[in-house]
Amino acid sequence: MSFSLKSAVIAAIMCSNANAQHTITGQIIDQNQKPIPFVTIEFNNEAHQTDALGKFYVTNLTNGTYNLYINEQGYSPIHKQIIINQSQNLQFVLVHDHSYSLNQVDVIAHKHDFTTGNSEHIDQKYVRENYAGSLAKSLENMAGVNASGIGSAASKPIIRGLGFNRLLVSENGIKQEGQQWGADHGLEIDALNIEEVEVIKGPATLEYGNEAIAGVIRIKNNQIPTKNSSKTNLGLMYQSVNDNYITSINHQTRGDKFFYKLKGTYSDFADYRTTTDKIRYLDRWMPIYNNRVKNTAGQEMNVQGQVGYVDQQFRSILTVSNVNQKMGFFPGSHGVPSLDRLTHDGNYRNVDFPHQKVNHFKVISENEFKIDTKNLIKFNFGYQNNHRQEISAFHTHYSNQEAPTVDPDLELDFKLSTYDAQVKFEHTHNQNFKTIIGGQTQIQDNRIAGYNYLLPQYNRNIYSGYLIEEFQKAKTWKVTAGIRFDYADFDSNGYFDETLYNYLIGKEYAPAIANFYAERSQDISRSFTNWNGMIGATFQPNDFWDFNLNVGTNFRLPTAIELGSNGIHHGSFRHERGDANLDSEKGYAIDFKATYHKNNWDIAVSPYAYYFSNYIFLKPSGQFSILPHGGQIYQYTQSKALLTGFEVNVKKRFTDNLDAQVxxxxxxxxxxxxxxxxxxxLPFTPPNTLFSKIDYRIDQPISIFDNFEFNVSGRYAFEQSNIAQNEDITKDYFLLGAGIKTNILINNFKATLTVQGSNLLNKKYYNHTSFYRALQLPEQARNIQVMLSIPFGK
Structure with missing residues (x-):
């Protein structure tokens, strides 16, 4: 054969191979090796879909390099280049994306999700099994999380001793806005219908901004139901400590692209039981009749509706919710307790004076548009109206003050309206490099009313922008770095109390002194600018070790009460005075976490440090108030501060049925x-604590019962003698808890029964961060909680 003929044959063979037709088969599965049906796969922008078993077939492919893209709702997208020169069988594992997640996300353990933040995820199952009357209390078994309790049904979360306006709570990307500066009320969140919670500890200012100093409790009620499904769950609960009866129901239905969800919870609780029959406050003994804290009963009704549209390019979810609470205050929590106010009235379920009413209405619109395989834009909108009232029979410390002719028992009335708008653009340069650019706007208007005065009427607007760069090297390194700018303006109306001024003049005080006390707040017009930066990294050298390091700055705008208050705050039992010249609270934070997991061990150690150049706090002024029951004046001021500590979390699986955690x-x-x-x-610093829990499971069914789970837990709180000025030492204590969970199967009927017991030894103890700690009122007595969960549908 001649050279030219050989060349022609070789060229023909090569041409034939180049035009060969190949078939690609494969399957899409999740992390649990379960197939994911009806997923769209793009080969060079040509769409193909998996079947009901997650399998796909792509035919008539020629030799070459193909861009493969998978972007299924609820999972992290996959973008790869595949060289095709023969028929192949492929398998892809989709990992849950925590922005939108599919139903039933279990507590993540032994699996690092490769984020640079120090975070932990829990699901609805965890919240319900650890439910303790409120969301914050239900999270206390997580490392670094505490709660400031207000009775039995409300509390505020605390992370590493920072709470209130130093801890951000968000739902579906929108920051929860109430009167979070106040210690005498909790979060207006329906804890029993939460779908997933991510607790982020450490600096989170970069994406979340103002108040995200301690971290973020990120609530996600935007899980996407599976296609062509309809499910309903009915929950019934009873708590013995306050005779609380709770009914909770949620329903969800999805066709192909549209879905809707409906949720509701109703709770009716009585005065809660405690472990003492008397308290000592201001050198006086006060009775607690029948060991029940008078007027701590209440009701709560929550509803939420959600509609959504999902396809491969556009996703939109609209959520509308309303949380309505009515809860009594222990009569000693407002003003000075008196014996006649503490006398038992014969009814443990009535709500008398004083009490609070809170209604939180919220609308959230989440939208996501995939421009192409590399560009994504998200835009969210939110509106919230938080209306909080304190109702108390008209009373006055000033003889010349008359009762209002309208709503004479309305002591305080706050109406806070908040508008949020956010936009975020994500550009994926390649599989290792991403740029995120975002902008946020928040507009707030706070109106006030009532015969008492606490904080000024104000408007606050915040405008923010940020840039984040993410770099990833395989599954070994990931680095996130960014910068953020915030501009805020604050305007409040001054208030001069003529009634108080005339009262003091009548008591023969000098006009200058009367003016000092009667000027309850000044006209304030301030603007604030803040630049912040952060860098975070995660390093996974092998399958056994994970390392996270985050270093950044943070800030917090001063609140209206810190800037403009002057008078007795009955909820805090003292005279408080603000400072209109306070600057933004600024600081630096470093958070490190090392995790080791091997041979059924999971050990995490997380040290941290926060430094503040101007921490805002209440300082005793040394000057005593001349107002009745005023005591010493506490002045909001700024100082340097250092917050340090660490958490150690050890988990061990001894057998398939036995786990332990410390x-x-x-x-x-x-x-x-x-x-x-x-x-x-610093005040409200939680004590050092040691928590342990043992879980044991029985897989074999017993009669109508299946999958028994038992647990025993213990919490030891060390004595808290590291106290701020005006705080009391809190003695150490040990609490014992236990629980059992099982499935009930009767023919086609299925239910899950959970029984939990807390403070089983009926220990008398004080929680250092509790609202009622200042009254020397101990915490709740023994509680037995029974929950029945009944699912319907598929």
Whole structure:
């Protein structure tokens, strides 16, 4: 054969191979090796879909390089280049994306999701099994999380000793906005119908902004139901400590692209039981009749509706919710307790004076548009109206004050309206590099009313922008770095109390002194600018070790009460005075986490440090108030502060049926002098704690019962003697808990029964961060909680 003929034959063979037709088969599965049906796969922008078993077939492919793209709702997208030179069988594993997630996300363990943040995810199952009357209390078994309790049905979360306006709570990407500066009410969140919670500890200012100093409790009620499904779940619960009867129901239905969800919870609770029959406050003994804390009963009704549209390019979810609460205050929590106000009235379920009413209405619109395989834009909108009232029979400390002619028992009335708008653009340069650009706007208007005065009427607007760069090297390194700018303006109306001024003049005080006290707040017009930056990294050298490090700055805008208050705050039992010249609270944070998991061990150690150049706190002024029952004046001021500590979380699986967990938390929060020397401790610092829990499972069915789970837990809180000025030492205590869970199967009927017991030894103890701690009122008595969950549909 001649050379030219050989060349022609070789060229023909090569041409034939180049035009060969190949078939690609494969399957899409999740992390649990379960197939994911009806997923769209793009080969060079040509769409193909998996069948009901997650399998796909792509035919008539020629030799070459193909861009493969999978972007299924609820999972992290996959973008790869595949060289095709023969028929192949492929398999792809989709990993849950925590922006939108499919139903039933279990607690993540032994699996690092490769984010740079120090975060932990829990699901609805966890919240319900650990339910303790409120969301914050239900999270206390997580490392670094505590709660400031207000009775039996409300509480505020605390992370590493930081709470209130230093801890951000968001739902579906929108920050929860109420009167979070106040210690005497909780979150207006329906805890029993939460679908997933992510707790982010450490600096989170970069994406979340103002108040995300301690971290973020990120509530996600936007899970996408599976296609062509309809499910309903009915929950019934009883709590013995306050005779609380709870009914909770949620329903969800999805066709192909449209879905809707409906949720509702109703709770009716009585005065809660405690472990004492008397308290000592202001050197006086006060009775607690029948060991029940009078007027702590209440009701709560929550509803939520959601509609959504999902396809491969556009996703939109609209959520409308309303939380309505009515809860009594222990009569000693407002003003000075008196014996006649504490006398039992014969009814443990009535709500008398004083009490609070809170209604939180919220609308959230989440939208996501995939421009192409590399570009994604998200835009969210939110509106919230938080209306909080304190109702108390008209009373006055000033003889010349008359009752209002309208709503004479309305002591305080706050109406906070908040508008949020957010836009975020994500550009994926390649599988290792992504750029995120975002902008946020928040507009707030706070109206006030009532015969008492606490904080000024104000408007606040915040405008923000940020840039984040993400770099990833295989599954070993990931680095996130970014910068953020915030501009805020704050305007409040001054208030001069003529009634108080005339009262003091009548008591023969000098006009200057009367004016000092009667000027309850000044006209304030301030603007604030803040630049912040952060860098975070995660490193996974092998299958056994994970390392996270986050270093960044953070900030918090001063609140209206810190800037403009002057008078007795009955909810805090003191005279408080603001400072209109306070600057934004600024600081630096470093958070490190090392995790080791091997041979059924999972060990995490997380040390941290926060430094503040101007921490805002209440400082005793040394000047005593001349107002009746005013005591010493506490002045909002700023100082350097250092917050340090660490958490150790150890989990061990001994057998397939036996697990154990131990958590130790150490917290040390201090003020610093101008010379950076340690000074007083900061208020509301939780004690060091040690928590342990053992879980045991029986897989074999017993009669109508299936899958028994038993647990025993213990919590030891060390004595808290590291106290701020005006705080009391809190003695150490140990709490014992236990629980059982099982499925009930009767023919086609299926239900899950959970029984939990807390404070089983009926221990008398004080929670250092509790609202009622200042009254020397101990915490709740023994509680037995029974929950029945009944699912319907498929």
């Amino acid at each position: 958590i130790y938390e150490f917290v040390n929060n201090r003020q610093l002098t101008e010379d950076n020397e340690l000074s007083y401790f």
